[in-house]
Amino acid sequence: MAEIPAPWAVRRRPGKPYTEIGIKRLRCVRCGKKPGYATWQACADGRAHRVLCAQCDYDLNALTLRWMGHPDAEALLEDYRTSLAREGHFIVYKVDTE
Numbered sequence: 001m002a003e004i005p006a007p008w009a010v011r012r013r014p015g016k017p018y019t020e021i022g023i024k025r026l027r028c029v030r031c032g033k034k035p036g037y038a039t040w041q042a043c044a045d046g047r048a049h050r051v052l053c054a055q056c057d058y059d060l061n062a063l064t065l066r067w068m069g070h071p072d073a074e075a076l077l078e079d080y081r082t083s084l085a086r087e088g089h090f091i092v093y094k095v096d097t098e
């Protein structure tokens with residue numbers, strides 16, 4: 001079995017997204033847990049595709065929507081938690097994710 005690379009050693013360049021299976025094979029760059037669930041890109045990070053697990057993806061969505069002052073942030077986040085739960089990802093709800 002191939003060695004799993006350290007999360008930050010893996011860097012996918014813009015225009016080269018992971019496949020759904022490829023994401024699941026990797027660990028989250030934030031917490032180091034598997035499986036990966038989604039990727040995020042930051043312009044300041046060269047728009048590299050970075051893998052996050054479902055919890056960290058949710059936390060980043062929460063942080064971003066709240067930071068933006070999105071008027072429907074809490075309702076959208078509740079919907080997203082429900083959607084993730086349907087996929088088997090049970091999110092720990094944190095009000096103070098900032």
Ligand SMILES: [Zn+2]
Pocket residue numbers: 028029030031032033052053054055056057
């Ligand atoms: Zn994570």
